[in-house]
Each structure stands twice: as C-alpha cells, then as structure tokens.
Amino acid sequence: MSTQINYAAEAATQYIEVNGNNYAYRQFGKKSGIPVIGFQHFTGTLDNWDPIILNGLAAEREVIIFDNTGVGNSSGETPNKVADMTHEAVAFIKALGISQFDVLGFSLGGFIAQYLVQDYPDLVRKLIIVGAAPQGSKVLEEFPQLIGKAMQKTPIERFLFIFFTPSEVSRSKGMATLQRLYARTVDRDQEANEKAIMAQMKAITEWGTDPVTIDLASIKHPVLIIQGSDDEMMDSDNSYLLFKQLPNAVLSYYPDSAHGSFYQYPELFVNQASDFLNNF
C-alpha cells in the first residue's frame, strides 16, 4: 500500500451546479470504464470516507465521492425522503456525464443504493451495500432514540458508540479510523448542518415505516452486502434478510464489529470489494 497515491488526502474538492444547487465532489483514481460512486451515511461528508478504502479502490478504478443536496459543502435543501435523495443524486451524476457506475452505499447510502437500482437499473452496474437494511425494517423506528443517546456522548465516544462495538479491540480500531478520517488537513468539508441532519433523520426513520415499494427479488444486478456482527442501528440480521431477497448477492459479515464494519476491516473490505467489482 505504501506506493499507492494518497488520493484521499490529495484529491481537490470540485463543484458542479445542477438544478440550482452547487454539489461538492471529489473524483480520482485510475481511469477505468466504470467509476464507483460513494453514497454516504447519516451526517457523513466527503471527509467521512476511510482513506484506506478510497485509496485501495482508486488503485484499480475511478472513485467519485460527493455531498448530496444540502450536506457538507453542497448547497440546497436536503430532502427528507430516500427516494428524493436518490433522484437528486442521479441528476448530479448525470451532470458529470456518467452513464453507468458502480455503487458503494454506506448506511443511508445503502438505502439510496436500493432505490437507485430499482428506479435507474440501466445506470447501475454493481452495488456494494455496507451497514444497511431493507425498506420496512422495523428497527429503524428506534433510530431517533439511538441518535439521541449518541448525542449525549463526547464526539469521540459518539463515533465509537455508533460505528464500533464496546470491545477493546473494536474501540482501538475505531480510534485508528478516527485518525485516518482526520489525516486530511487541507480543503476539508463542512460538517452537516442541523437542517440536513433533521431531514436525513426523517428519511432514515421512515425507511422503517414506509410501505415497501422496492421489489428486491426483481433486482438482477450483482450486489455485495457487508455488515458487522453487532450493528445495533440496522440490526445485523437485516443484512441476511436483504441477502435472502436479492437473487444475485454475496453477503459478508465481519466479526466483533458494528455499524462501521468496513472501517474496522478496511483492507479486508478493499480486497473483497475490488475482487467483486473486477470479477464477480
């Protein structure tokens, strides 16, 4: 890894105006046919992607990360529905001139991934879904309470509480992840503001209560599902249920890990994701 280019630290933030909103994004990596586009978690911005993962994926393909409407350095009003977030992301992606891409959807981004492939099947080649759940997963009704509990903690403890397990090993991996997320010192993104956070919270909670409109059984695209053994937010069992409904999915669980499974095992994830995108 030492000879890899540190795209995560060096890629400049770029902007493009779409439908009156200014979208912040970073585009980097080895030029290849199909880029992989990252869809970020609740409150996450350009700076919440793990550099090991960005650099690992970018060694073999073009990677694009972006702030969706109203998040981080992107302007506009954050929608409070996953479907609308999906449509606005597609407008941004099309504005970049991209006609087909692979999806890396983390948490909320994994919900958008499911909408994307149903509503825009020709735009998507393959999907990677990390730490997510199918539409209608009851556990998400408890999401506001879980976040409320998290908000009472210090920022570091909040990060560990959400993304890692209480074990010493997992917490130490969490601290290492935090260091990686703050390794980039220039041109950092703004944190999500309260308005964006409230809209996202509504969208995530309603993912659990909305009527199921996504027919997972009809999705023929290759999917790689990644989850931790102990994701309280999504309930880890939900990834198995997602796998069972999708006809062409590979599912992997990582040990002693929570919502941030791929933060905890970034090299394992890069190996799996790259092999999946290259060869599956």
Next chain:
Amino acid sequence: MSTQINYAAEAATQYIEVNGNNYAYRQFGKKSGIPVIGFQHFTGTLDNWDPIILNGLAAEREVIIFDNTGVGNSSGETPNKVADMTHEAVAFIKALGISQFDVLGFSLGGFIAQYLVQDYPDLVRKLIIVGAAPQGSKVLEEFPQLIGKAMQKTPIERFLFIFFTPSEVSRSKGMATLQRLYARTVDRDQEANEKAIMAQMKAITEWGTDPVTIDLASIKHPVLIIQGSDDEMMDSDNSYLLFKQLPNAVLSYYPDSAHGSFYQYPELFVNQASDFLNNF
C-alpha cells in the same frame, strides 16, 4: 491462472503408515510456513477437491489433501464418530511432522474442523469451514433421507442435487465442476466403499443429535465460514448461527448456490481464502 502449475492434475498420491493404517495423501504447492490441510466431505476423496481451488491456494502456500481412515485409497476402518475421525486425522498429520496448520473443512470436514480447534487448539492456526453447521443442528437428522433421495438419481443428477441449486446457472456451474473433478486422468483415487459411507453417515447424522460438547464461544482462532444461499443438507441458516457463536469469524454467503458453494464460485473462494490466510 494460466501460468499456474497444475498441482491438482500432477501431484502424486503418497502414502504413510500410521497406527497400522496406510493413509493416501497429496502434498504440493509453494513451500510456506503453515500448510493448509483439506478435510473432505461425505464420501469425498482426493479427487473431489476442485482443481481451481487446489491450484489457487497452492500458488501461495503448501496444500495437503488426504483420505481419512478407510476412505478412498486409505486403509483401516472408518470411525462412525466425528471425534474419532478428528483424532485419527491428527495422528496422520503429526506423522507428517506438521506442528501447525490451517484447516479447510468442507461439510463433514467442517465438523471435524470444529472438533480439531477445540481438542487441538495449538495445532490449528486458522479455519475455513465450507458448507457446515454447528454441532446439534437438527437438520442433520434428515441427512439419511436426503441421501436416500439422492441415491435414486443418476450419478450426475445426484451430484447436481447435492451440491447445486435447481437453477440453470447453478446446474451449468455444476456440470463445469464435474468436468474439473474428472480432469485428472492418472493415479486417481478409489471411491469411498459402502462400509466407509455407512460410518460417515452415522457420524454426520449424530452431529445433529449428539449433546453439544464444543464450546464455539471459547474458540479465539480466526475462522472463515463459507456457505451457499440454499444448502438444504446443512440448512444455510446454520452458518449464520455458527458465525454468531464464534467470536472471530468472517462469514460469507454466495448467491443461488447450495452445498457446493465454493465449487460454484471457485475464483471468488480462492480470493477470499487466500486473503484470509495471508492477512486476517
């Protein structure tokens, strides 16, 4: 893969006498610190390992496959208990002068893997368990009936019935697997005889009814669990239960696949297994 040595076709069958029994084995691959030893499925012999998997693993490490007591070209009386199969395998392995090894256990071999790591924790470094279930899995009570149903089919249909799903894609991968398993033309192994088969059937069935003596939660070794989406013999859900009990396991499910999940996706398996053995 084209420049790899075809160990699966070329490795000679060797023999070693241990406790009065003559054990057939093949040993090949890149000399490395820790060999990986394959523990075979019900009725399986040296010739039932997928050449893509053997050659793929052997590109980076030493691989040993063997016929346990009374199976294939090995003499002696096949035990009818998984515990005894384990002890006899260990005697064979120690006779080869091996003091630590990685385990690749397929089906019945995945049961032996669980005994091995509990009874001989210092002999084992890492475990790969494919198409297996924890001790006490009720589904195994139905094993004789399932085999009875399989025996009414032609040999090709029997193989597809046990190891693949009824889908066209899975069946065609099954036919390709069969071709690979018969690619070796010289020095082939004898098939398992009826006495060995009956003993193995008793051991497998009792795996489902025996009192649980293996404390999975106490096993700290790294484990990679692989299973197909639709393994009727083991009940695919049992791999998730195995994962949940083991504190340091990675679990992967493959789509539209049955008991022969790693036959169906041999390249995916080699990538995962090699990364796990090298880096996890």
